[in-house]
Amino acid sequence: MSLAGQDEKTRDNIEVMRSTRRELARLATSLRQHLSYQAIMGLEWLPSKWATTIKAQPESMDEIRVDLGECIRCRLHSHRTHIVFGEGNPSARVVLVGEGPGREEDRMGRPFVGPAGKLLDLIIASMGWRRQEVYICNVIKCRPPKNRDPLPDEIEACGPFLRRQLQAIRPQAILALGSFAAQFLLSSQQPISRLRNQVHQFEGIPVVPTYHPAYLLRNPLQKRQAWKDVQLLLSLLHKGDS
Ligand code: URA
Numbered sequence: 001m002s003l004a005g006q007d008e009k010t011r012d013n014i015e016v017m018r019s020t021r022r023e024l025a026r027l028a029t030s031l032r033q034h035l036s037y038q039a040i041m042g043l044e045w046l047p048s049k050w051a052t053t054i055k056a057q058p059e060s061m062d063e064i065r066v067d068l069g070e071c072i073r074c075r076l077h078s079h080r081t082h083i084v085f086g087e088g089n090p091s092a093r094v095v096l097v098g099e100g101p102g103r104e105e106d107r108m109g110r111p112f113v114g115p116a117g118k119l120l121d122l123i124i125a126s127m128g129w130r131r132q133e134v135y136i137c138n139v140i141k142c143r144p145p146k147n148r149d150p151l152p153d154e155i156e157a158c159g160p161f162l163r164r165q166l167q168a169i170r171p172q173a174i175l176a177l178g179s180f181a182a183q184f185l186l187s188s189q190q191p192i193s194r195l196r197n198q199v200h201q202f203e204g205i206p207v208v209p210t211y212h213p214a215y216l217l218r219n220p221l222q223k224r225q226a227w228k229d230v231q232l233l234l235s236l237l238h239k240g241d242s
Helices: 003-040 048-054 059-068 101-108 116-126 152-169 179-186 214-219 222-240
Strands: 094-098 136-137 174-177 198-204 205-210
Touching: 003 059, 048 174, 059 152, 059 205, 094 116, 094 152, 094 179, 116 222, 136 152, 152 179, 174 222, 179 198, 179 205, 205 222, 214 222
Parallel strands: 094 136, 094 174, 174 205
Antiparallel strands: 198 205
């Protein structure tokens, strides 16, 4: 076989392996859900040892990433350089959720590494953590062209992955950065100015919405309000500690 033919065969094999891995992750997820359901329904032939094991093992971040794969679920895949899945401590006490990757994030495949990210790093430090101690992710995982707002069908396609990430981490609190994150998590249409400065809930996890760091860069006078939101979130954690 020619060299070009061998290359093509290798590429085909890699693609088959990737799609098999994705299919296996999907099967594992639906099997887990099915067995959990059967266990809850009290199915007698299900060995109780299994049921305990299944309940004790929530989906891992790696499984979610494998399931996301080289996503083509919405149009944003055709413009992206990298998927920005999220990063940080998968057992973090706090998750910070932004809107979606910008230019730098798309280039590097990491969340909040551009100018807004520098401010976010300061906010995280002001909370007493290092970046790697929290978890940072976004509502959508691919950069919209020219940094336009994400469209409803893009949020609908990508949102379930954020939901699964939050279910896997089950943090003690979520800081929602900007209106897209807050509105997605709270199923609300209210502007961020109305949602902030309060504690809401996402599937039983407290959520504090605040202004997006990019907005704070353009409106530095609002940093004082964001600081109040951060204090509110910290007070929840301290309450949980005592
Ligand atoms: N803005 C966001 O909302 N998320 C990022 O990751 C970067 C900028």
